[in-house]
Amino acid sequence: MQLSDFDFFLPDELIATRPANPRSSARLLVSDGGTLSDGVVTDLLNWLQPGDRLVLNDTKVIPARLAGYRPRSGPEGDTQARMDVTLLEPRAGGAWAALIKPLKKIREGEEIIFAAGLRGRLVSKEDGQGVIGFDLEGDDFDAVLVEAGQMPLPPYIAAKRAADERDKTDYQTVWAAHSGAVAAPTASLHFDDDLLAGLRTKGVEFSHVTLHVGAGTFLPVKVDNVKDHKMHAEWGRVTPKAAAEIAATKAAGGRVIPVGTTALRLIESAARGGAIAPWEGPTDIFIYPGFTFHVADALMTNFHLPKSTLMMLVSALVGQEQIAEIYAHAVAEQYRFFSYGDASLLIP
Numbered sequence: 001m002q003l004s005d006f007d008f009f010l011p012d013e014l015i016a017t018r019p020a021n022p023r024s025s026a027r028l029l030v031s032d033g034g035t036l037s038d039g040v041v042t043d044l045l046n047w048l049q050p051g052d053r054l055v056l057n058d059t060k061v062i063p064a065r066l067a068g069y070r071p072r073s074g075p076e077g078d079t080q081a082r083m084d085v086t087l088l089e090p091r092a093g094g095a096w097a098a099l100i101k102p103l104k105k106i107r108e109g110e111e112i113i114f115a116a117g118l119r120g121r122l123v124s125k126e127d128g129q130g131v132i133g134f135d136l137e138g139d140d141f142d143a144v145l146v147e148a149g150q151m152p153l154p155p156y157i158a159a160k161r162a163a164d165e166r167d168k169t170d171y172q173t174v175w176a177a178h179s180g181a182v183a184a185p186t187a188s189l190h191f192d193d194d195l196l197a198g199l200r201t202k203g204v205e206f207s208h209v210t211l212h213v214g215a216g217t218f219l220p221v222k223v224d225n226v227k228d229h230k231m232h233a234e235w236g237r238v239t240p241k242a243a244a245e246i247a248a249t250k251a252a253g254g255r256v257i258p259v260g261t262t263a264l265r266l267i268e269s270a271a272r273g274g275a276i277a278p279w280e281g282p283t284d285i286f287i288y289p290g291f292t293f294h295v296a297d298a299l300m301t302n303f304h305l306p307k308s309t310l311m312m313l314v315s316a317l318v319g320q321e322q323i324a325e326i327y328a329h330a331v332a333e334q335y336r337f338f339s340y341g342d343a344s345l346l347i348p
Contacts, residue, residue: 001225001227001288002224002226003221003223003224003225003226003307004156004224005331006226006307006308006315006321006322006326006330007165007306007307008306008331009295009306010331010337011307013283014334014341015156015160015337015339015341016026016072016336016339016340016342017063017157017160017340018158018166018170018340019170019340020190020342021138022190022192023174023190023191023195024040024041024042024190024192025040025338026040026041026336026341026342026343027040027041027043027335027342027343028041028043028342028343028344028345029194029326029333029335029343029344030043030343030344030347031326031330031345032046032047032345034277034325034328035347035348036329037319038318038323041190041191041194041195041343042198044195044300044329044345045195045202046058046199047197047345047347048199048202048204048205049202049254050202050203050237050257051205051252051254051255052204052205052249052254053204053206053207053246053254053255053257054204054207054259054261054300055189055203055207055208055246055256055258056175056206056208056209056259057173057185057208057209057210057211057213057259057260057262057263057266058173058175058176058177058178058208058209058210059176059177059178059179059180059181059211059212059213060176060177060180060181061152061172061181061182061183061187062149062179062181062233063140063145063146063148063149063150063151063253064086064087064088064145064147064151064152064169064180064182065084065086065087065116065149065150065153065163066084066085066118066149066189067082067083067084067085067114067115068082068083068112068113068114068118068120069082069083069112069113070106070110070113071081071110071111071113072110073259074105077256078286082104083100083101083102083106083112085098085099085100085101085132085149085213086182087152087182088129088214088215089182089212090180091131093133093137093176094133094138095123095131095132095134095166096112096131096132096133097130097131098130098132098133098309099129099215100122100129100132101133101163103125103128103148103213105120106130107122108120108122108123108124108125108138109121110122110222112132116144116147116148117144118135118145118148119134119224120132120133120134120135121133123296127272130162130345131288132248132297135294142179146168149161150162150164151163151167151168152215153171153233153336154183154218154338154339155218155330156305156339157338157339158190170189170191170314170340171184171339172287173185173188173191174191174193174196175188175191177208177275178212178311179239180212180235181212181214182208182212182215183214183215183217183218183339184213184258184290184339185262185263186220186260186302186339186340187261187301189300189339189340190343195238195285198279198327205245205249205254207241207246209233209236209238209239209242209263209266209267210232210237211237211263211265211266211283212235212236213254216231216232216236217232217262217310220308221307221308224310226288227311229286230284230286231284231285231286232277232284233282233283234282234283235283236266236269236279236280236282237279237283238267238270238276238277238279238280239278240278240324242278243270243277243278244343246267246276247276250276254296255298256299257296257300258296258298258300259300260300260301260302261301261304261310261313264287264301265287265312265313266283266298267286267296267309268285268291268295269283270295271295272285274294282294286309286312287312287313287316288309288312288313289312289316289318289319291317293316293317296317297347297348298347298348299314299317299345299346300323300344300346301314301335301344301346302338302339302341302342302343302344303338303344304337311323314346318346318348319348324335326344326346
């Protein structure tokens with residue numbers, strides 16, 4: 001199984017830089033047993049059935065991108081140098097692992113000053129990243145971060161435009177609850193309160209799980225043989241309540257449909273023994289063709305990058321030939337791709 005098996009041609013103009021407005025007006029491409037149907041996200045009211053259960057990732061994206069400066073005094077006097085920081089994951093004692101540019105220009109122990117009075121100090125460098133200790137922790141840190149930071153837009157959007165205040169709403173799900181993600185569970189961005197209410201009225205049920213999406217979700221696959229790829233780890237939790245709800249739906253013959261690849265990866269991590277169970281911890285589950293699904297019966301997801309692990313995941317669910325047809329159709333019909341793009345509902 002080669003990386004080239006998951007490649008396709010994507011015109012640059014199909015990469016979305018803003019979401020649909022309203023959220024649920026985005027287009028929806030449904031693949032039901034191989035039959036393709038074009039519609040919009042509100043058509044979920046027609047495709048989903050009473051007793052179906054949507055699994056929603058309730059992680060909350062933090063404004064993890066920070067601009068600051070590094071002050072330094074020397075023989076030439078006082079100087080300042082711009083530093084760009086993207087927080088990656090929390091460490092003990094209020095520290096964060098972070099991408100720092102330029103990392104080579106800052107020394108351990110030096111301070112970086114950000115907006116809103118936030119200050120950090122470089123603790124260490126490791127594997128091309130830095131660890132920054134901040135002068136605030138917990139709720140105090142979260143409150144200042146909202147003022148000081150910008151949303152960490154994916155590289156393919158950030159290359160086209162800078163993040164702005166709109167992204168603090170656009171790049172967040174309406175049910176976001178637990179802070180810790182540095183990337184959004186983007187299929188979930190298509191839901192608004194009206195659509196959720198309509199689905200509840202129809203008899204569709206919901207379970208919330210938490211997977212803190214990391215920046216590693218955008219890391220390219222660098223090996224030709226897919227099976228040699230090593231996935232990044234992300235922290236997740238399936239509560240006893242969520243596990244019981246999902247198990248009950250399976251037992252009753254309903255469909256369990258994760259919204260987004262993050263929710264799918266998490267519930268399949270919690271079901272490695274064959275059945276869903278409460279679960280908490282880091283997961284580096286890698287889903288590619290040949291994977292045995294124990295929980296997911298279908299998947300709602302956006303359109304993914306060529307040669308990415310997410311292309312491998314959707315290929316595992318519905319088959320490589322079918323995914324090739326779906327993506328060829330999406331390109332031909334000019335669906336919008338990636339994080340702010342349109343959605344698909346994949347029913348094997």
